[in-house]
Amino acid sequence: MKQFFKPIINFYHKLSFWAKILILIVIVLIVVVTFKKNDKKEGYQQNDSFIFKQGVDVYDDFYSSIYDQLVFSNIKDNYEIGKIIEKTQPTSESIILDVGCGTGHHVAALEAQHIPAVGIDISHAMIRQAKEYYPDYNFIQGDVLKAMQFRANSFTHILCMYFTLYYFPDKLTFFKNCMYWLKPGGALVIHIVNRDMFDPVIPPANPLLLLSGQRYADKRITESKVTFDDFIYKSNFDLPEGSDTAKFIEKFSNRETGKPFRRNEHVLYMESEDRILTLAREVGFIMQGEIDMIKSGYEYQKLFILVKPS
Structure with a gap:
């Protein structure tokens, strides 16, 4: 092996300073290009298959890495959080649960207003992405259709934003769990669209x-x-x-x-708006108000504020 490299080493030492620099640049470029080719997202890596x-399998490492590029809207998020704060008046003593937190932006927006928040998502990959974006905030991988996920009376507010509600075939169980987890007088905010x-x-x-x-x-x-x-x-x-x-x-x-x-x-x-709100009332929620999303560019979409009786 030494005999093989000896002529190469001797040749390199005989080169001028600038020739050596040029060779080093070429080597660096080759390394960079090689790593760039290997640095592909999960789904794209397997383009031969x-x-x-x-x-829930949709939300893997590949999808979570491009999720914000597909659906994130800073205008929408700021409008939602601003209106929720205005309508429900959370304080630094509140504790808000964001169901289906995704990459964590709602939690971050609340924490930026000094309002404690916790994000939960069933996807491990989405939680990893949220923690990567916001390592100082609290994110949990879990299933909100399981009542024992949290203790009774744990939260002052629960948010269920951006189509998350429509992933639940059993919305009645979800509403029952929210009623169990909310403190008396607590608010549940749900996103509902006119499906047609x-x-x-x-x-x-x-x-x-x-x-x-x-x-x-x-x-x-x-x-x-x-x-x-x-x-x-x-x-x-x-x-x-x-x-x-x-x-x-x-x-x-x-x-x-x-x-x-x-x-x-x-x-x-996607049950009708009336059917979804009827299920919430059956559990005991009281309608407090609604927020029309049209001003943020999301027409025929609303946030409904439901309250647990005191």
Whole structure:
């Protein structure tokens, strides 16, 4: 081995200073390019195979790493938190649970106002992402359909934002658990949409930002398309007429070859607004008010404030 490298070493020593620098630059570039090629997100790494994800499995490391690029809206989050604070008056003595916390932005927004908050999500990957973004805040991996997840009277507020409620086929159990976990007089804030009218196009696929393209379309637009550096994302929202169950299908394909490499299937249990609120009342919640999301660009979407009796 020494005999093999000896001529190379001798040749290197005979080079001028600038020639040596040039060789080092070339080596560094080769290393950088090699690492860059290997630094691919989970789903895209496996572009020679096809991945199908369904249910909670959708929210893996790959999806959690691009989640904010697909759905995050700082305008929406700030509007929601501002209105929730205005309507429910939390203080530094409050403790708020954010159900389906995702990457943690609602928790961070509350903590920035000195309001203690805890985020919970069933996805391990989403919790890891939230902790990476906000290592100083409290995030828990858990299942809110299990009553023993928290003790009775643990929270002054519970938030269930951005379609999280629609992932629960058993909303009655969810409402019962929230009633159990809330302190007397505590508030539950839930996100509900007009399932036939809301805009299912994701934010980066809507060039109008605060305006819905649905206003100017002859037929409801249900498809989205976003181009990433390495892949193309497409989605479609499908709610069959007369059904309470919708599907949100996401497809990923290689940008260069067009070859599909991943498909996500979200099942959303979208009972009518009246039916959902009736279930909440059956558990004992009292309607306190509602927040229309239209001013944040989310038309036909509302936050409902429900209160546990004192």
